[in-house]
Amino acid sequence: MSELFDVTIIGGGPAGLYSTFYSGLRNMKTKLIESQAQLGGKVLLYPEKMIWDAGGQPPILAHKFAEQLINQAKTFHPTILTNTKVDFIEKDSNNVFVITTNDGSKHYSKSIIMANGGGIINPQKLEIEGAEKYEMTNLHYTVQSLKPFHNKRVLVSGGGNGAIDWAVELLDIAEEIIVAYRKDQLSAHEAQVVRLQESKKVTFLLNTTIERLIANKEKTKVKQVVLKKHDTDQTLLHGIDHIIVSHGYNRDASLEFANNSALKLKDNYYYEGTATGKTSQEGIFAAGDILSYEGKVNLLVGAFQDAVNAVNSAKTYIEPTADKIGMVSSHNEKFQEKNRQLIKQMLVQ
Ligand SMILES: Cc1cc2nc3c(=O)[nH]c(=O)nc-3n(C[C@H](O)[C@H](O)[C@H](O)COP(=O)(O)OP(=O)(O)OC[C@H]3O[C@@H](n4cnc5c(N)ncnc54)[C@H](O)[C@@H]3O)c2cc1C
Structure with missing residues (x-):
């Protein structure tokens, strides 16, 4: 034994x-x-x-x-x-x-x-083929340090407490914050949502999910995201520096x-x-x-x-x-x- x-x-x-x-x-x-x-x-x-x-x-x-x-x-x-x-x-x-x-x-x-x-x-991952390639660069499921987000354009995917808390943390740091959420209402604490709503830096895209990631020339980072607005069937293209995905665990x-x-x-x-x-x-x-x-x-x-x-x-x-x-x-x-x-x-x- x-x-x-x-x-x-x-x-x-x-x-x-x-x-x-x-x-x-x-x-x-x-x-x-x-x-x-x-x-x-x-x-x-x-x-x-x-x-x-x-x-x-x-x-x-x-x-x-x-x-x-x-x-x-x-x-x-x-x-x-x-x-x-x-x-x-x-x-x-x-x-x-x-x-x-x-x-x-x-x-x-x-x-x-x-x-x-x-x-x-373990965090729920984006169900997009090849997304894992960017986990070492600018696609994040947890935020280890706020430094990389300084003066950057950040897409936060999710509308629960985790996602909204991260967006609030970034208010004084990021240049621009887009919050994309698949539902028509955010489900986070109201006080935190209000803090985001009061900021000119933040754009809310509800009924919206990430449809595609477009890489830079070197294929090392995501450069743009294609977002799908499900209520209008509209497709949006956004340039971003970082994506934070907070879809639960x-x-x-x-x-x-x-x-x-x-x-x-x-x-x-x-x-x-x-x-x-x-x-x-x-x-x-x-x-x-x-x-x-x-x-x-x-x-x-x-x-x-x-x-x-x-x-x-x-x-x-x-x-x-x-x-x-x-x-x-x-x-x-x-x-x-x-x-x-x-x-x-x-x-x-
Ligand atoms: C977002 C968030 C913020 C929080 N903030 C605070 C705070 O500010 N203050 C505070 O006091 N508390 C806070 N908490 C609560 C605190 O983190 C938890 O109460 C604490 O982590 C519980 O510790 P634990 O060891 O019981 O469980 P866990 O931290 O869940 O650890 C359990 C471990 O067991 C391992 N494990 C599970 N199954 C197996 C297996 N079969 N074999 C081997 N390993 C296994 C897991 O991988 C994990 O590492 C927070 C929790 C969350 C989610």
């Missing part, structure tokens, strides 16, 4: 990353499995947005926050696998969980923390449990559990957006609290005589050496 871990955490979003850190603090041999190439979970969907509501943390760009979470998760040198999707979970006759991943490998663990959020989330929540490990669901989707991270299955705990219980907080701070509870529950499940809660970090011996090094560094600066 390959290596046996105390806990395997499924999902490398905020809940999984903080569980990884905390299980290290509780001396557990830890593995984290994440299906995407990058750790960070949903926070990577809004990398250029400011986060204000994480306790004690000054306003911070989401991608920076994700970076900090990832560094913290690595504190106790866990095993981290990315680009690896968990497909199947079962329990063997020795009460060990066997986790099968999409590459066919098996992972063995005494306990599991499900931190798989809303599943694997596809979710892949496929992950199966053997009969002896199946979890009870709430609303056919969330794992029904308790505030201490327990699920209906002994030895499988949960944290973050995927877990449902009374008083649940679906925010980063809620994910962190869930992570601490799930780890403490997993610890006492595999070691019933262990302390129910971990020692606070300020007085925890585990940090003594690290604190000495940090203080030394501070004195040098």
Whole structure:
């Protein structure tokens, strides 16, 4: 049998990353499995947005926050696998969980923390042949930085909160903004729509979809878009520098449990559990957006609290005589050496 871990955490979003850190603090041999190439979970969907509501943390760009979470998760040198999707979970006759991943490998663990959020989330792509060629240049599904849009003509495709929020972010940056939406009314928060309507930079094209992308001579970038107005059957040609497509997300929540490990669901989707991270299955705990219980907080701070509870529950499940809660970090011996090094560094600066 390959290596046996105390806990395997499924999902490398905020809940999984903080569980990884905390299980290290509780001396557990830890593995984290994440299906995407990058750790960070949903926070990577809004990398250029400011986060204000994480306790004690000054306003911070989401991608920076994700970076900090990832560094913290690595504190106790866990095993981290990315680009690896968990497909199947079962329990063997020795009460060990066997986790099968999409590459066919098996992972063995005494306990599991499900931190798989809303599943694997990917933006819905433009259904136009060859569109993927421009994803490296000027066709964007997420905005990593606002800099490239400075004084540029930007087409935002979509009319929900995601699209309209991006258009508002660009108000002081772009030269011109076209919002194209397939429906006859925008479906975003009214206050944000009003901000766009008050600006002379913004043109709204409703009942409109992108029909074709026309590339530059080198075929590296989109130079013009052909838009179709469905109410009038009119075709419009627009020169643009960038396109932001915000058409929502596809979710892949496929992950199966053997009969002896199946979890009870709430609303056919969330794992029904308790505030201490327990699920209906002994030895499988949960944290973050995927877990449902009374008083649940679906925010980063809620994910962190869930992570601490799930780890403490997993610890006492595999070691019933262990302390129910971990020692606070300020007085925890585990940090003594690290604190000495940090203080030394501070004195040098
Ligand atoms: C646009 C937006 C803005 C937000 N802004 C804020 C904010 O300002 N403040 C705040 O507190 N909260 C905010 N939130 C909420 C916050 O991002 C979530 O509550 C948080 O990301 C939940 O973390 P999680 O780890 O539970 O789930 P997720 O972040 O969804 O992470 C789950 C991870 O599990 C992985 N995964 C799923 N299935 C598998 C599988 N089978 N195998 C392996 N890996 C798998 C996924 O790829 C993903 O990386 C925002 C959310 C959104 C969508």
